[in-house]
Amino acid sequence: MRLAIPRVCLPRRSGPFLAGSTRRWYAFQAPGGPIFQVFNPRTKWLQKERSAANVEPSRQSDYLKDEIASRVCERLVDIKRDFPRVLDLGANSCNIARALTREIVDPDPSVPVIPPLSSKIGELVAAESSQSLLYRDANLAFNDELQLARQVLRDDETLPFDAESFDMVLSSMSMHWINDLPGVLAQINNVLKPDCPFIGAMLGGDTLFELRTSLQLAEQERRGGISPRVSPLADVRDVGGLLQKAGFTMLTVDVEDIIVDFPDMFALMEDLQAMGESNAVLGREMGPIGRDVLLAGDAIYRQLHGNEDGTIPATFRIIHMIGWRVSEDQAKPLKRGTGQVNLKDILENK
Template identity: 40%
Template sequence: MSTPATPPKIFDRVLLRRRRDRIASVADPRRDFLFAESGERMLDRLDDVRRRFPLALDLGSRDGLLGRLLQGRGGVETLIQGDLSLGMVRQAGGRALQLDEEALPFAPESFDLVLANLSLHWTNDLPGALAQIRHVLKPDGLFLGVLFGAGTLAELRGVLMEAEIAETGGASARVSPFADLRDAAGLMQRAGFALPVADAETVTVTYVGLMPLLADLRAMGEANILDARLRRPTRRAVIARAAALYQEQFAMPDGRIPARFRLIFLTGWAPHESQQQPARRGSGKINLGEALRPPRAP
């Protein structure tokens, strides 16, 4: 029997954990605003599901933000919170534990609901992470997640690349690869979810310039963790040129620059016999030829 291939190392998750540990105890409003926005939009989808969830998992809970947003919503009775960062877990309090989204420490069929608010885009093996989520769901359990999708920070990616090429003659890896909407829907099917749905929304945040945008990304713990990233500080000339290019190419009438975050929302159910099933192949009662035949003249 062949050994499963090890997924490539795209992200430095040790660095991700260290950065989250560093920001865990910092009371900075810039740290949570985007996660609060995506969390509210995800919970709006949960509000549409009319059922109770006795045991739920907040996967990648950070400091417990999603739990605070829930406040009894969505039929959640007991919430377990888990994050890669021990510092974040300590901030979350309650029923919280340190875990790795790439190696879930739960038995199969443990949860009625799994929520993942912007915690899966840093996994090296997203298909594997989704498959693990399905395995820890009880039959007919629900998964709701949101992750950054293709198009996120496209403006930043473009100006940094252009500036670095102009100043150094080459370009380093700076912005993460993101799944697009079609990829996300396919990954849900591949992971074995029933009734999978993927949809997308865009959140646009405006800034007076490039430096405040970069400061926000650092405050959120969302700066570059690509394993192939540049390992030395970026030249000031590169940042200065990128800031000028951003302003020149994307400035709005009021002079502010936009940063667009593409949010992909994932919904799927652990399979159960009670769920709606596609018709058995060949069970149709109408002949296709008859259905496509043009109507006869009167």
């Protein structure tokens, strides 16, 4: 924001013109830096509402969100604590709540089955801006297996919660639609109690690069130009910096690729629509993609990325992040060079 006091007009005088004597500016920088608007939140909201209105296709296409939610919850196994009050930010259709009520079965049969994690959690607050999506599964059985409070948010980027009111914040598959990621992370840090974790997962990096490149080539060849069809996404390298900037400590950031095979490009796009994950980039071309571009895109997708068996792969790259709210009595890394035991001895004798 820049305020300017109107120029003071003085009668012209002869003699040397003194720069600065006739003009006085008052300028200051708004705190927090500029916020870049990339996505249209209202479009995203509409897409989620529409997807939830079609209950069956919406449930069928929940496979990705359920899978990622369960991977987020698996990370809780390593934290030996109970969490009286937990926030699920951007809950979609409460996929995290569903994952928490399931047993964790390891593919290796010698690993014991872990009982549902909901026993560690007192109350789960599921916050989401799309009411239809949030309440889509409100009368399914898993609702009775943990204490779940649903809360509809006015918008995805403002957390209406008191400071230091949660023992953990979870977020799965929603933060890639947030414009002001640094601001939201700072708010998450604020609602956490000291020494409490934030565990999140969002799409990033090379997610859907096959679709992106195929549509770009198709549009370039058919129409002689391209428009944004796949969101710009945060990269792994950015996320560490963002978490640090928001004040989290003991960061863990890692990446997982989930590759899903589809029969054709149209099936992929239909599923994305049913998930409510269609394009919501500001400045995208309005209206549907032209038929010529679709036809060309499918042909290019198959040729450029297709599998041997005629299916096409779609990559979803998930960025997992864990950060802890700073606290005085938190374990801190020791100073460099204070180590007494050689790590090599431990690892070799194991």
